[in-house]
Amino acid sequence: MSELTISRRGLLAGSALLLASTALPTIGFAQTPKKGGRLIVAADSEPRNLNPAIVASNGVFFISSKIVETLAEASSDGKDGLEPRLALSWEGAADGLSVTFKLREGVKWHDGKPFTSADVAFSALQIWKPLQNLGRTVFKDLAAVDTPDELTAIFKFAKPTPFQLIRNALPALSSVVPKHVYAVGKIEDNPANNAPVGTGPFKFAEYKAGQYYRLTKNDAYWGKDEPYLDEIVYQVLPDRTSAAAALEAEEIQLAAFSAVPLADLDRISKVPGLKVITKGYEGLTYQLVVEINHRRKELADLKVRQAIAHAIDKDFVVKTVFLGYAATATGPVPKNDPQFYTADVPTYAFDVAKANALLDEAGYKRADDGKRFALKLLPAPYFNETKQFGDYLRQALAAIGIDAEIVNNDSAAHIKAVYTDHAFDLAVGPPVFRGDPAISTTILVQSGIPDGVPFSNQGGYKNAELDALIAKASETLDTSARTELYKEFQKKVAADLPLINVAEWSFISVARDTVGNIANNPRWAVSNWADTYLES
Amino acid sequence: MSRLHRFFRTPEAIAGALILALLVAMALAAPLLFPGDPQAIAGPALLPPFQDWSLPLGTDRLGRDVLAELFHGARTSLAVGLAAAAAALLIGAAVGTLAGFASGLLDEVLMRVTDAFQTVPSFLLALAFVSIVGPSLGVVVAAIALSAWTGPARVARAEVLSIRERDYVAGARIIGMHPLEIAFREVLPNALPPVLALSSVIVAAAILTEAALSFLGLGDPNRVTWGGMIAEGRTVLRTAPFLSIVPGVALVLTVLGVYLAGEGVVESTAVRRSLS
Numbered sequence: 001m002s003e004l005t006i007s008r009r010g011l012l013a014g015s016a017l018l019l020a021s022t023a024l025p026t027i028g029f030a031q032t033p034k035k036g037g038r039l040i041v042a043a044d045s046e047p048r049n050l051n052p053a054i055v056a057s058n059g060v061f062f063i064s065s066k067i068v069e070t071l072a073e074a075s076s077d078g079k080d081g082l083e084p085r086l087a088l089s090w091e092g093a094a095d096g097l098s099v100t101f102k103l104r105e106g107v108k109w110h111d112g113k114p115f116t117s118a119d120v121a122f123s124a125l126q127i128w129k130p131l132q133n134l135g136r137t138v139f140k141d142l143a144a145v146d147t148p149d150e151l152t153a154i155f156k157f158a159k160p161t162p163f164q165l166i167r168n169a170l171p172a173l174s175s176v177v178p179k180h181v182y183a184v185g186k187i188e189d190n191p192a193n194n195a196p197v198g199t200g201p202f203k204f205a206e207y208k209a210g211q212y213y214r215l216t217k218n219d220a221y222w223g224k225d226e227p228y229l230d231e232i233v234y235q236v237l238p239d240r241t242s243a244a245a246a247l248e249a250e251e252i253q254l255a256a257f258s259a260v261p262l263a264d265l266d267r268i269s270k271v272p273g274l275k276v277i278t279k280g281y282e283g284l285t286y287q288l289v290v291e292i293n294h295r296r297k298e299l300a301d302l303k304v305r306q307a308i309a310h311a312i313d314k315d316f317v318v319k320t321v322f323l324g325y326a327a328t329a330t331g332p333v334p335k336n337d338p339q340f341y342t343a344d345v346p347t348y349a350f351d352v353a354k355a356n357a358l359l360d361e362a363g364y365k366r367a368d369d370g371k372r373f374a375l376k377l378l379p380a381p382y383f384n385e386t387k388q389f390g391d392y393l394r395q396a397l398a399a400i401g402i403d404a405e406i407v408n409n410d411s412a413a414h415i416k417a418v419y420t421d422h423a424f425d426l427a428v429g430p431p432v433f434r435g436d437p438a439i440s441t442t443i444l445v446q447s448g449i450p451d452g453v454p455f456s457n458q459g460g461y462k463n464a465e466l467d468a469l470i471a472k473a474s475e476t477l478d479t480s481a482r483t484e485l486y487k488e489f490q491k492k493v494a495a496d497l498p499l500i501n502v503a504e505w506s507f508i509s510v511a512r513d514t515v516g517n518i519a520n521n522p523r524w525a526v527s528n529w530a531d532t533y534l535e536s
Numbered sequence: 537m538s539r540l541h542r543f544f545r546t547p548e549a550i551a552g553a554l555i556l557a558l559l560v561a562m563a564l565a566a567p568l569l570f571p572g573d574p575q576a577i578a579g580p581a582l583l584p585p586f587q588d589w590s591l592p593l594g595t596d597r598l599g600r601d602v603l604a605e606l607f608h609g610a611r612t613s614l615a616v617g618l619a620a621a622a623a624a625l626l627i628g629a630a631v632g633t634l635a636g637f638a639s640g641l642l643d644e645v646l647m648r649v650t651d652a653f654q655t656v657p658s659f660l661l662a663l664a665f666v667s668i669v670g671p672s673l674g675v676v677v678a679a680i681a682l683s684a685w686t687g688p689a690r691v692a693r694a695e696v697l698s699i700r701e702r703d704y705v706a707g708a709r710i711i712g713m714h715p716l717e718i719a720f721r722e723v724l725p726n727a728l729p730p731v732l733a734l735s736s737v738i739v740a741a742a743i744l745t746e747a748a749l750s751f752l753g754l755g756d757p758n759r760v761t762w763g764g765m766i767a768e769g770r771t772v773l774r775t776a777p778f779l780s781i782v783p784g785v786a787l788v789l790t791v792l793g794v795y796l797a798g799e800g801v802v803e804s805t806a807v808r809r810s811l812s
Contacts, residue, residue: 240771241770241771241773241774244774261771261772263582263597263771263772263775263776264772264774264775266775267774267775320581320597320598320599321597321598381753384771388597388598391575391598391757392577392598394575394758395573395575395576395577395598398573398576405758406757406758407670407757408671408753408754408757409670410667
């Protein structure tokens with residue numbers, strides 16, 4: 001721990017420099033990245049399994065995307081929104097039965113062995129398809145990976161699989177791990193899951209439970225002159241309020257994933273030396289959704305669902321719960337998605353009188369105490385915002401005569417109550433949109449999903465027409481036809497309201513001014529940080 | 537000198553009684569002064585106190601009236617505190633009397649059970665209970681009572697042990713009263729005063745435990761509680777400190793009031809004892 005504490009002299013020197021920098025205001029903006037330095041970052045959770053090929057989630061990527069690389073990364077200006085990482089090019093066959101990847105030459109694993117197409121084949125067939133939370137769906141028809149030479153991997157599918165889907169899945173689902181490390185023994189129990197070996201710009205150095213993760217520079221990285229940083233340290237700060245204080249005290253230089261509470265941003269943006277950055281999360285959109293249990297006879301009635309949609313003041317939610325750091329939602333695809341979003345869907349303006357009229361029409365008249373019926377409302381506990389929206393929704397429902405009783409659970413109990421036991425009437429959930437509706441969005445409304453699958457349709461909703469549309473889209477190869485089908489999907493969901501999309505939000509980073517090249521791609525916080533640098 | 541007079545002799549007791557009276561008045565007046573749901577959205581979010589006189593203490597992150605929440609929170613705090621203390625005293629006195637009066641095996645069993653409860657930190661016990669059964673007002677009361685009954689049980693047993701040797705107890709035995717009747721009709725009433733003296737401590741602890749449970753998100757989410765208000769305010773501590781300070785001060789004053797009044801009661805009975 002001693003090497004992480006800040007010496008008094010260092011602090012004095014730092015503040016002297018800060019004073020000097022304010023005295024000389026025009027240092028200029030176009031700075032060339034400096035080499036060296038240790039970046040200290042706040043981490044609010046401590047994932048035990050750090051293998052992104054198995055656990056494709058943002059909490060794991062935040063740390064391990066610097067160590068283990070994917071075939072391609074999201075990019076704001078690259079073709080199809082991608083830029084090459086381990087793969088240099090990708091080509092889908094016209095029949096949808098194969099995708100050919102040309103791999104980067106001269107890449108070495110952290111243990112010195114060369115990276116080859118065999119590693120890609122192993123990762124895809126042995127990990128992404130059978131073990132990965134998201135890969136199970138996307139790669140379900142992957143039958144084989146041919147490796148004609150060391151730098152070519154050809155994915156063969158048993159059924160036509162849209163190339164657009166594979167492309168959109170690359171940034172999050174294609175982490176490549178070394179075959180020679182995982183070949184022996186059970187993959188789930190491999191020690192490299194806790195101390196990952198990859199090809200990325202940083203190597204895993206150590207983890208002290210409850211204290212920090214430390215990554216060191218990979219001198220043999222394939223990127224020219226990269227990485228710039230010598231070390232990245234993830235300081236574990238589980239308490240959200242402490243991240244802001246640690247930034248102000250210069251104990252950390254970066255707090256990503258909204259580690260600083262939204263309510264503090266206004267104040268912190270005025271602190272000299274700190275900047276608030278809203279970019280760098282465009283590819284990680286969370287959706288605030290009201291999940292509905294269609295087994296309740298009241299909620300199975302479309303008029304009641306419409307009434308609830310009309311009772312929610314989305315602008316109020318964005319303004320008050322998210323303090324403006326969000327957007328109102330119209331349907332199951334977020335507005336910031338460049339490929340699929342359509343605004344041409346039925347919308348539900350905030351209108352309490354109309355909501356009341358709809359409920360009267362549906363036959364649920366107010367009783368003498370002004371109440372129509374009672375509901376159980378389970379707000380997901382993962383975010384402050386989901387809990388606060390739960391409080392708001394209870395009030396919004398009270399205004400239309402629905403008496404909602406809030407039931408609070410911890411994360412594990414919430415997942416069990418909603419996705420396994422179905423012991424809810426309404427739930428507030430934060431599903432993630434991952435660049436393609438087929439990855440994690442259609443399962444929110446599709447029927448026939450077994451009990452216990454988290455973040456899927458567990459509300460008993462069944463719509464044959466919608467199921468058919470989803471099935472058709474999953475085997476449509478033509479990109480524009482597929483996109484059209486998903487536009488139709490958005491219209492149908494917005495019209496029939498299997499769930500109610502309220503808002504879309506992403507995260508905020510707060511960093512010291514000295515950290516350069518922040519937020520330069522749509523998944524920056526979970527990208528490899530090879531070009532991130534420190535000025536002082 | 538009447539008991540009331542003796543009670544009001546010390547300034548601490550007067551202060552305690554005044555605070556308690558204020559609290560009770562707040563709790564009783566809450567539905568009259570602030571009818572309807574105190575959690576209803578009443579104005580713009582995060583309005584600071586003393587800006588708008590219709591919302592004198594400002595609003596929280598969703599725009600709920602802090603003053604209304606404070607008044608309704610007093611109801612919850614007081615109800616939980618009193619109910620939990622009453623339950624704890626009831627269980628404690630019953631267990632203590634049975635153990636003390638029966639002696640032998642039953643005494644051993646009951647006192648070892650009491651020991652077992654005492655070795656687990658009481659807050660941990662309440663926490664575990666609520667997180668398993670699920671948070672609601674009744675469960676919270678039960679959880680606090682469960683962690684607080686051991687003190688009264690021990691005191692009651694000690695009292696009963698000395699009382700049961702008295703002549704009138706022997707007399708009751710001779711006239712053929714049922715042992716349980718003797719225990720609960722003859723012995724218990726005389727063993728009660730020192731047990732009741734514990735009540736102020738228990739009420740104060742119960743109010744604090746309830747606040748702590750709510751603070752950790754284990755209170756009844758459908759009711760306003762001061763602990764829940766502090767927890768809500770904590771996320772915006774730097775920008776809107778009043779959201780935590782207002783209920784925090786109310787909590788401190790309440791516990792102080794209960795404690796001072798309790799001290800006053802103990803003192804007045806102590807004076808009576810030394811006089812007699």
